[in-house]
Amino acid sequence: MWSDIFSALKAMDFKRLNEILAGVDVLTLLKNPWVIAVTIIISVVLIIRHMEKTLVTLLSIPALLVIFQKTIQDTSSLEVSLQKLLIFVGGLVVIAAVNIYFHVVR
Incomplete structure (x- = not known):
């Protein structure tokens, strides 16, 4: 997977890169133990460094x-249903609010 992504980036073939990334299941990637371990390590380092x-x-x-x-x-x-659209917009609003709080208000 990574070699395909890097080759598409080197060739500047964004259509192929989009196809590769569309085929990636983010939820299974986030359940990968290596991804979890790296995320925890990076998070601890960032917390320690404030x-x-x-x-x-x-x-x-x-x-x-x-x-x-x-x-x-x-x-x-x-084809987007109203329920899915509301979940998407609500999630974006929550993530944006958290980012605005940490980057602007605090």
């Missing part, structure tokens, strides 16, 4: 990917 803003941003990216994959992906623009 870099909470970076930690919030780092953890927001997979959250956005999970919300997108659970709600919007694999549907055409006309």
